[in-house]
Amino acid sequence: MALSARNLSLALGGRPVLDAVSATFVPGRVTAILGANGAGKSTLLRALAALVPAAGVTLDGSDVAGLDPRERARTIGYLPQDAAVHWNMRVRDLVALGRLPHGGGGDAAVDAALAATDTIALAPRTVRSLSGGERARVLLARVLAGEPRWLLADEPLASLDPLHQLQTLALLRAAAGRGMGVVVVLHDLTLAARIADDIVLLKDGRVLGSGTPGQVLTETRIAVGYGIEATLVAHPDGPVIVPRLPI
Amino acid sequence: MSPLRLHVALAMLVVLLFAASLTIGKASVPLDAWWSADPRFAIIAELRLPRAALATLLGASLGLSGAVLQGWLRNPLADPGVLGVSSAAALGAVAAIVLGQAGGWGIFAAAMACAAGGLALLAALTWRAETPAAFVLAGTVLASLAAALTAFLISLAPDPYAVAAAIDWLMGALTDRGVEDLMQAAPFMVAGCALLLLTGRSLDALTLGTDAARSLGISLSRLQLLVIAGAGLCVGAGVAVTGVVGFVGLVVPHLLRPVIGARPSALLVPSALGGAALVLAADALCRLAPGAGEVRLGVAMALIGAPFFLALLLGERGRSWR
Numbered sequence: 001m002a003l004s005a006r007n008l009s010l011a012l013g014g015r016p017v018l019d020a021v022s023a024t025f026v027p028g029r030v031t032a033i034l035g036a037n038g039a040g041k042s043t044l045l046r047a048l049a050a051l052v053p054a055a056g057v058t059l060d061g062s063d064v065a066g067l068d069p070r071e072r073a074r075t076i077g078y079l080p081q082d083a084a085v086h087w088n089m090r091v092r093d094l095v096a097l098g099r100l101p102h103g104g105g106g107d108a109a110v111d112a113a114l115a116a117t118d119t120i121a122l123a124p125r126t127v128r129s130l131s132g133g134e135r136a137r138v139l140l141a142r143v144l145a146g147e148p149r150w151l152l153a154d155e156p157l158a159s160l161d162p163l164h165q166l167q168t169l170a171l172l173r174a175a176a177g178r179g180m181g182v183v184v185v186l187h188d189l190t191l192a193a194r195i196a197d198d199i200v201l202l203k204d205g206r207v208l209g210s211g212t213p214g215q216v217l218t219e220t221r222i223a224v225g226y227g228i229e230a231t232l233v234a235h236p237d238g239p240v241i242v243p244r245l246p247i
Numbered sequence: 248m249s250p251l252r253l254h255v256a257l258a259m260l261v262v263l264l265f266a267a268s269l270t271i272g273k274a275s276v277p278l279d280a281w282w283s284a285d286p287r288f289a290i291i292a293e294l295r296l297p298r299a300a301l302a303t304l305l306g307a308s309l310g311l312s313g314a315v316l317q318g319w320l321r322n323p324l325a326d327p328g329v330l331g332v333s334s335a336a337a338l339g340a341v342a343a344i345v346l347g348q349a350g351g352w353g354i355f356a357a358a359m360a361c362a363a364g365g366l367a368l369l370a371a372l373t374w375r376a377e378t379p380a381a382f383v384l385a386g387t388v389l390a391s392l393a394a395a396l397t398a399f400l401i402s403l404a405p406d407p408y409a410v411a412a413a414i415d416w417l418m419g420a421l422t423d424r425g426v427e428d429l430m431q432a433a434p435f436m437v438a439g440c441a442l443l444l445l446t447g448r449s450l451d452a453l454t455l456g457t458d459a460a461r462s463l464g465i466s467l468s469r470l471q472l473l474v475i476a477g478a479g480l481c482v483g484a485g486v487a488v489t490g491v492v493g494f495v496g497l498v499v500p501h502l503l504r505p506v507i508g509a510r511p512s513a514l515l516v517p518s519a520l521g522g523a524a525l526v527l528a529a530d531a532l533c534r535l536a537p538g539a540g541e542v543r544l545g546v547a548m549a550l551i552g553a554p555f556f557l558a559l560l561l562g563e564r565g566r567s568w569r
Contacts, residue, residue, distance in 0.1 A: 051458050073464030080458045086321035087454050087509035100452055101464045126509075142455070146463075 001060055002026050003048060003150060003181060008056040010047060017043045019205040027149065027181040030172055032192040035202035036226050041185045042081055044202065045152050048183065049078040073101035077148030081155050081185070083135055085127045091138050092123040098145030106145065113145035116171055118164070132159040140168065150181040157186065169195045189230070193217050194238040201225050217241065248506060250513060257520035261303065264527035268299035271531045297429045298421050302530045303523045305421075305489055308436040308481035310522015311515060313496020315443045318450035318511030319474045320379040324559065326497035327482045330382070330475070331389025333493075335365025336486035338393040338400070341413045345404045349412070355431045355487045362483025365389050366475060419490035419545020421530050432484040439480030440519065442473050447512030454511065492545045494552025495522050501559060
């Protein structure tokens, strides 16, 4: 009952992006995919969602690319990094798009998604009237409205203020608590250490380390993965990671 | 206004304009002639009725094509002409006129053949393309090529009458179109509209971008096929019987969006009804023009559409500056 990548290699536009990546994502846990810009995080997430042609991604033992697209859409919810919404739709209509794989309907699921993301008050407004943070939460609500078993989110905390970052983290944790598999691409190492059960750290398309935050987020691995020096400061809520330019 | 009420209101407007279209014209046909053996009833039955039906179908197919193309290309400035299919169909029609094959099915067959050829070229140029810009660019190439070949053919016309006929036809009109024209175009337009009406949910999903749409189970290649084939059939058949009538597909979705909202699927049926109403109204106005002749429908729509397009462009530019 897992989403897995086995020896996944991928080139886009002739450039190798992922090189023999193997990772297993478990339902009920939050897995953070980390790495420097260009490390292959978003591509790995897209491969897990079968949005790029890739061999070696399986869901419960079945090839993800071979699943019926609608069934796959009901199972895997994908939140892209790009927050563009091309038409100035009403927020509620936008969130209801998450029900498309189910053939529409599902007002209760839409209401629940709006409530979970603290966006009920935004429902009658149009997308262009929202701030960047409000839009990010509405787009997350769109994915949750589909009630998928897996949530793959590419930088869901980008453009959120600290309050809504923490609320979103709590939301993702709660979703995992209900049995959903959550895979998120993150840049903030401290937040990743705080939210994630597991971490996959990528560098140049390869897995530099995987395991619990304590196992992966070491000063050495951070130095190799990001080219920075970092100090881990102990805190009851998890380590605070203080980055510095290398000397 | 609720969607149902809006649909009913637009449908009633179409019915009213259709009825008005039967009564408006250079020749006066009194109402009592409609229920008697008055020979003037032939004007209604054989001229105005098929003309009004053709105007309704043409407007509906152009309005629907515009709404679908704007949703598909995610561009409010898109209209059926953007694919270049109308220019390709016009090339075929002019070829039939210049080569003396304008009788019977000549113009229609040539226009539809060129429209199909244009669609094939468009498909070849955009093979595996994922960005809307690729389609706009390919459509521009096709339109430019077709326009150049059309001008070339006109320059080769054997006599001034053929040149005049080609230019007159290019201006787009419903004048003197009869039952035969309606029967030729209707099956293609209805089939095209049916294909386009299948695109609503996919267009809604595409609002979120291609990756999100695919993650929602939408097949972008199926959508592309439906849009190109549907719009191609509608526009090709329209141009094949009436000449080039532009701007309907651009103007109608824009007029309706403030009332209905921007969800692409919600715009489809209203745009078809709105397009029918606009063409019926414009064609009626063409007939009311003073003098013995009529203003050409394509010219009237361009006179309405060009300032509208300019206002739209300025509005979009203003928004991007803010």
